[in-house]
Amino acid sequence: MTLVAVMDIASGPGAGLLALVSLGPAFSGLVGGWRRTAVVGACALALCVGLGFYNGLFVQKRGFSAMASVAGVTVAGLVAARMRQRREAELAGVRTIAEVAQRVLLRPVPKYAGPLRIAVSYTSAVADARIGGDLYEVVASRHGVRAIIGDVxxxxxxxxxxxxxxxxxxxxxxxxxxxLTAVGERLERALARHLSGEMFVTAVLAEAAGPSITLLNYGHPAPLRVRPDGTVDYLVPPERALPLGLAAHGAEPPVGHTSDFAPGDQILFYTDGVAEARDDAGRFYPLDHRAFLLKDPDPEIALDAIRRDLAEHLQGPGHDDAAMLLLRYRTPGPPAASG
Structure with a gap:
């Protein structure tokens, strides 16, 4: 508005710039509250009156039309600001509900469970989203530490x-x-009761007991095992199986397979948002070649390094949710010194 006033004074009454003062309340209604818009509108109207008298425009209809323009835009800005504030309040309420739903759905996993240290990472493909179709959980039971990661x-x-x-x-x-097989059967029955149509869930169930881990893979990307010496391998199931929720098709359920999981080892579970992440050239994210990023002693920092490297590979937001679950078998500490 100051710039319009300076230009109007410099150009004279013939330039016809006075109505542009209404840009002040127009932009204020887009970014500010209704009170701020009202103040800016009042200032714009006062400036319009002052410039109109200075230029002698009130002896013509131009001054009154400029005032009407400023007043009309101010009223429109007030309505827009009020509606925007109401929508923002509703959105804040929805986000609060989403955060509560996330705490119920994706509860924080324990950092320690038996001999394991655990870290998780979840990145939604939707901006400002709190929850999505990826899932994970870790449970310490009398049968061992059991975990699941899945993608709906x-x-x-x-x-x-x-x-x-x-x-x-x-x-x-x-x-x-x-x-673990009985756990998978319970999941199938639960989905059969609740699902309709062709909905399904790819998932990996894991049970860590002793220096080994048993996996039950329902059509999910194979977890990545990283040894203390830096060697990596994928824990591929002996046979492919259909995802959860498709048992009615008559396919055989997955066969559990056991692999070594010794002190110092770590296993990274992940969803399609990681396995199928591509850069602008269409290259998949080379997870096995990025395993060295998990070297940090703190598993949360190590997993965050993978997450940041994945975002750099994508050069922008991903097209799918990306969840990661890291299980790290703790190395026994040195024995206590005898007194």
Whole structure:
């Protein structure tokens, strides 16, 4: 408005710049509150009156039309600011509910469970989203430390509801069932009761007991094992199996397979948002070649290094949610000195 006033005074009454003073309340209604818009509108109207008298425009209709323009834009800015503030308040309420839903759905996993140290990372593909279709959980039971990571087909509320069904069933079954196969069967039954159509969930179930880990893979990307000497390998299941929720198709359930999981080892579980992440040239993220980023003694810092490297590889937001779960077998500390 100051710039318009200076230009109007410098150019004279013939330039017809007076109506541009209404840009002040127009922009104020887009970025400020209604009170600020009202103050800016009043200032714009006062400036319009002052410049109109200075230029002698009130002897013509031009001065009154300029005042009407400023007043009209101010009223429109007030309405826009009020509506925007109401929408922002509603959005804040929805985000609060989403944060509560996330705490219920994706509860913080324990940092320590038995001999394991644990870290998780979750990145949503939707800006400002709190929850999505990826899921994870870790449960310390009398049968060992049991974990799940999964990816629900699709997005939106249906995916969130399906993830809630899987996690609820897993949290109960992980404590009750004596073996991992029975846990998977409980998940299948829970999905059969709640799912409709062709919804499915790819998932890996894990049970760490002693210096070994048993995996049950339902069509999910194979976890990556990193040895203390830096060697890496994928824990590929002996046979491919259909995802959870497709048992009605008559396919054989997955066969559990056991692998070494010794002190110093770490296993990284992840979802399609990591496995299928591509850069602008269409190259997949080379997770096995980035395993050296997990060298930090703190598993959370190590996992954050992978997350940041993945974001750099994508050079922008990903097209799918990306969840990662890191299980690290703690190396025994030195024996206590005898007194």
């Amino acid at each position: 087909q699709g997005k939106g509320l249906d995916a969130v509801e399906t993830a809630a069904v899987v996690l609820g069933a897993f949290r109960e079954a992980a404590y009750d069932e004596p073996d």
